[in-house]
Each structure stands twice: as structure tokens, then as C-alpha cells.
Amino acid sequence: MNMSPKQPQNSPEDTVTIDASHPIDPANGFASDLVAGRRSLHDVPDGLTVDEAARGRRVALEQRHRVSLEATGRYSMDLNIAKCENIIGVTQIPLGVVGPVPVNGEHVRVDEEIFVPLATSEGALIASIARGCRAIRAAKGAVVRVDDVGMTRAPVFRSTGIEQTRSFLQWVTGHEEVIREACQSTSRYLKLLDIQPQCVGTTIFLRFRFHSGDAMGMNMATIACDRVVRELIVPATGVPCIAISGNYCVDKKPSAVNFREGRGKRIFAEVVLDREVIANCLKTDAAALCEIQYRKNQIGSIMAGSMGFNSHFANIAAAFFIATGQDVAHVAEAALGMTCIEDRGEGAVYASVFLPDVPLATVGGGTVLSTQREAIALLGAQSVEHAPGKATLRLAEILGAVVLAGELSTLAALSAHHLAPAHQRLGRPVRRQ
Numbered sequence: 001m002n003m004s005p006k007q008p009q010n011s012p013e014d015t016v017t018i019d020a021s022h023p024i025d026p027a028n029g030f031a032s033d034l035v036a037g038r039r040s041l042h043d044v045p046d047g048l049t050v051d052e053a054a055r056g057r058r059v060a061l062e063q064r065h066r067v068s069l070e071a072t073g074r075y076s077m078d079l080n081i082a083k084c085e086n087i088i089g090v091t092q093i094p095l096g097v098v099g100p101v102p103v104n105g106e107h108v109r110v111d112e113e114i115f116v117p118l119a120t121s122e123g124a125l126i127a128s129i130a131r132g133c134r135a136i137r138a139a140k141g142a143v144v145r146v147d148d149v150g151m152t153r154a155p156v157f158r159s160t161g162i163e164q165t166r167s168f169l170q171w172v173t174g175h176e177e178v179i180r181e182a183c184q185s186t187s188r189y190l191k192l193l194d195i196q197p198q199c200v201g202t203t204i205f206l207r208f209r210f211h212s213g214d215a216m217g218m219n220m221a222t223i224a225c226d227r228v229v230r231e232l233i234v235p236a237t238g239v240p241c242i243a244i245s246g247n248y249c250v251d252k253k254p255s256a257v258n259f260r261e262g263r264g265k266r267i268f269a270e271v272v273l274d275r276e277v278i279a280n281c282l283k284t285d286a287a288a289l290c291e292i293q294y295r296k297n298q299i300g301s302i303m304a305g306s307m308g309f310n311s312h313f314a315n316i317a318a319a320f321f322i323a324t325g326q327d328v329a330h331v332a333e334a335a336l337g338m339t340c341i342e343d344r345g346e347g348a349v350y351a352s353v354f355l356p357d358v359p360l361a362t363v364g365g366g367t368v369l370s371t372q373r374e375a376i377a378l379l380g381a382q383s384v385e386h387a388p389g390k391a392t393l394r395l396a397e398i399l400g401a402v403v404l405a406g407e408l409s410t411l412a413a414l415s416a417h418h419l420a421p422a423h424q425r426l427g428r429p430v431r432r433q
Helices: 026-036 050-065 125-138 162-174 176-184 218-237 256-261 275-282 286-304 313-324 328-334 370-378 390-415 419-426
Strands: 095-098 116-119 142-153 156-158 191-200 203-211 241-243 263-273 337-345 348-358
Touching: 026 050, 095 125, 116 125, 116 313, 116 390, 125 263, 125 275, 125 313, 125 390, 142 218, 142 390, 162 176, 162 191, 162 203, 162 218, 176 191, 176 218, 203 218, 218 241, 256 348, 263 275, 263 328, 263 390, 275 286, 275 348, 275 390, 286 337, 286 348, 286 390, 313 328, 313 348, 313 370, 313 390, 328 348, 337 390, 348 390
Parallel strands: none
Antiparallel strands: 095 116, 142 203, 142 263, 156 203, 156 241, 191 203, 263 348, 337 348
16 A cells, blocks of 8 residues: 555545544554555654554554554554564564473573463464473473573675785774674674674674673674664775675574574473373373484485484474564574484473574563563563563563473474364364353
8 A cells, every 4th residue: 555645536436434433543644644645654643643543544544454453453562661662563473372381401400380371463472382391391391501602683785805804803803802892882782702704705694692691682783783884894904894784693583503603592402201201291102202313304304405404493492482472584594403303212201392593582572561570470481670681581481391292292293194184173263262
């Protein structure tokens, strides 16, 4: 729909019908202007609140396209803190919960009662993860450890050739402390860890890596890099910066460099399941689990050229990200990783998941939204001033355990040929609860 000011006047039947119950609703004037082409979607009249502007856009869209946006306009969220332009309302996603899942971590005690909120529209997903949590409980908990690898941003530069590239890199290496000081002056929570160069032809990448406290850190890293590039690196070297992001970061894309080097949080989770747990909770056996892991997650992924040697990390990560206010596009990175299952004898298995690239936050971005704040509080992962970074490490440990639970249950269902029947039973629309 084009509601630019250049749009021609609409015919009388396209004008907005004013709701008689709101005869002086200021949103109606904005809606009339939108439909008539006198204003664009972002050109909001002075004095209109965010909610009134959203209502005006909804009324105009309803009038122009003969649809109802009534449900879109019903929300409890404070739109003033929503980072969304041309906002018209809210899209809702069902929120389920799994647990308790015992997590033996460095930031979560194994005796804590952890219930995990997950937002999804996929039937059977919550039930499947819940079954995996039940298996982990029966095994006395999952061991989880997290490395805070750091957030990266990689500006790309253009040199004249090898000699200028060498000179450029020598300057950067010789002035790393000056660069560090300038970066860290942009935020008291930002710490520059290192700068890793990569060159090809006349193209130079500088992969900056930062600690960012409990923030995911992408914006912080971008602001810091932009400052040092503009104020220090380009003026001193004469080498132009082509873009503040050169795709060697690598942000919101699966990549070998992030698989190898890590990004955000690098998560390891493991559990040992004995014969009884496998049979009673997962309805399968050790041999079947080991074979499905080998033929599906390893051979199948290799044959497909997949960078995710797992069953469905993305499913669990997406549900967790939406529920806790993470940047959902980072699921492209969180879906990287590997599931391992090994025979431990006497019908037992060792199972683990490895997620090398998981950007997470407990402050900033979508974590400020009301329902997402509640989800983070339920997980006990609220950020505290005196211990920056600890809350997000706790969040990562919980995610690791839940991903492990989801992998165990799905692989068990596949090995026992239960996946299709489960989706037939649970993947239908729910009429009553």
C-alpha cells in the first residue's frame, strides 16, 4: 500500500468512516489523511500518542483493504518502548512452559526449580521438549557450561595493494591500546578483547571482539567501531572504510568462522541417560539413539552440506528467543552446532549439545518488553548492576539444557518412529484446554 502524499485523492467511498463511539478520536483525523494521501505512514500529526498513531494506521488499512485488524489492536504492551516504526499493534504468539529442568551450571544450581517459557505456534514442540526435560530430571540434571566469547563487528576496508595493507595492519597493531581506549569510552560495559585481521586482494577486514556485559552488544560494538574507524583508523592510515560491517562479523548468518571461533555465548550441555530413563521417558533404546544420531545428524548433515549437525536447534532457540526478547534473526547463528550421542554400555548413552554461536541478552532490545521481562524474571535472569554479564550467562546455561532436552526427545521420537503420530495428535489446532 502506498500512502505517500503524492497519491491522488480517493473517491468518496474510500474515505474513513468515523466511529460514532469515538466522535472526537484524534486518530481518525490521521486515518483520514492517510487514506486521502495527505500524509505518509510515518508522518504523524503533532500531539498524537503512539497508541493513537497506531490506531490511525489500523483504521486506514482496514478502510483501504476491507479487512479487520481488531485483534492486532488488542494488546497490553506499552508501545512507547517498542522499537518498531509505523507500528499498528501487536502480533501474539502462544506461550508455553516446560520444566522443571535441573541445570548443573556455574550460574544455575542443580537444585533450583527452573521452568522455561517458550513461545511457538508449532504443535507438539512444547510437549516434546517437556519430555526431554523429564528425562534430564530422571538423570539428576544436565551439566552446562558457557564461554562468554564476545560480540563481534568487522568493518571492511579497501587498500591499494599488499604494501598498503601491510602498513595498515602495522598501524592497527601498534595502536591497539589507543583503539581500545576509544572503543571503551563509548560504553562503561564495553571491553575490547582483540582485533583479528583477515585480508584478500585489496580487501581488509578487522574483526573486533567485545565483552558487553548483559547486553547482546551488537549496537554497542557497531557504535564503538564506527567511532574508531572515523576518528582514528581512516585519518591515520588513509585507507578508506567501505562499510562498518563487512560480513566477516558474521551477524545473522550461519558461518564457518563463527562455528570455529564462536560468537556471543558458546554453550556446552551434557547428560548421561541409563537404560531405564531411555526406555521409560524416551520410549527407545541406546542403540537406536546412537544410530539416528550417526545417520541423521552426522551423515545426513554432511550429505546436505548443512552447518548444523543437529536435529532442530532452531526450533528451541526460536521459541526461547521470542519468549525472552532476543533478536530472533540470530536464530540463524544459534542453529549452528552439533549433537553427540555415545554408547556408554549397559544400555546407557552420553548425550551432549554444542552451540558455538548464540548472541543473548538480558538488557536492551526486546528484553525491555513487558511479557519478555516477565519471562526473564521467571528464569531468575534479571541483570544486576554489581555483576554485569552474569545474568546473561545464566540465561545461556538454561538455554543449553533446554536445547539438549529438545534434541533428546526429537531424536528418540525419530528412532522409535513416533514423530508423525505425535504431530497428528498434538499438531492440530487446540479447541479447548
